[in-house]
Amino acid sequence: MALLETAAQQDDVIKAMVQQLQAVTFEAVVTVMAGYDPIQPTLLTGQTGKNGWMVDGAESSPLRWVALDSSKRTDPQEPVVVLHSSAAFASKVIDHAEPAATGRELLMKAAQNLAPWLNNPAWMQVHRWRYGFVSQSLAQPLLHHPELPTLVGCGDWCQGGNVEGAIASGYRAAATLAQILP
Ligand SMILES: Cc1cc2nc3c(=O)[nH]c(=O)nc-3n(C[C@H](O)[C@H](O)[C@H](O)COP(=O)(O)OP(=O)(O)OC[C@H]3O[C@@H](n4cnc5c(N)ncnc54)[C@H](O)[C@@H]3O)c2cc1C
Numbered sequence: 001m002a003l004l005e006t007a008a009q010q011d012d013v014i015k016a017m018v019q020q021l022q023a024v025t026f027e028a029v030v031t032v033m034a035g036y037d038p039i040q041p042t043l044l045t046g047q048t049g050k051n052g053w054m055v056d057g058a059e060s061s062p063l064r065w066v067a068l069d070s071s072k073r074t075d076p077q078e079p080v081v082v083l084h085s086s087a088a089f090a091s092k093v094i095d096h097a098e099p100a101a102t103g104r105e106l107l108m109k110a111a112q113n114l115a116p117w118l119n120n121p122a123w124m125q126v127h128r129w130r131y132g133f134v135s136q137s138l139a140q141p142l143l144h145h146p147e148l149p150t151l152v153g154c155g156d157w158c159q160g161g162n163v164e165g166a167i168a169s170g171y172r173a174a175a176t177l178a179q180i181l182p
Contacts, residue, residue: 027087029132134161
């Protein structure tokens with residue numbers, strides 16, 4: 001966007017593309033990855049099976065969802081839980097100087113709501129994404145203008161807002177360029 005905005009000052013087609021891009025918005029997310037001692041139970045209260053689990057946060061919760069990520073691996077060495085914050089929570093803490101404190105806050109919330117052992121990880125990593133999830137997409141598979149055919153924008157922000165959307169947009173961009181380039 002920063003690159004295009006400079007070019008848009010000299011080119012009306014790029015200006016029109018930038019105007020389209022301005023409709024696209026993102027939500028921030030803070031993600032915690034937490035590993036636990038293998039002897040820790042990985043079940044949630046009331047859960048009887050041994051399979052993976054994923055819990056969605058209520059609308060007012062600071063948690064978007066929490067899942068037993070290690071259950072997706074074929075040979076997990078330890079239980080690993082991934083917690084994603086809500087957009088509202090992330091927007092408040094995204095610039096905090098101490099992300100670890102934010103991570104501990106999310107773990108504590110999950111422990112209160114799901115299972116106490118979640119509050120005692122062996123290790124923890126916190127990641128912050130200012131542009132984490134697409135909240136308003138471009139609503140078309142790619143950003144493209146017929147008068148500037150070799151400039152193509154693609155990604156999850158075009159349509160879909162997830163990996164599938166990003167891949168579909170990438171394929172569409174490649175096909176568009178392949179038609180134009182010799
Ligand atoms: C925490 C989190 C969890 C997610 N979980 C899921 C999930 O479970 N399932 C799912 O389908 N989707 C999930 N998503 C969404 C998914 O990750 C995205 O939809 C997907 O990665 C978007 O792909 P993309 O190629 O459009 O963009 P990206 O994967 O963001 O790739 C853009 C690339 O461009 C690079 N880049 C940016 N600016 C510049 C620059 N100026 N110069 C050079 N390079 C630059 C970046 O470094 C990056 O490598 C998740 C997203 C987040 C943040």
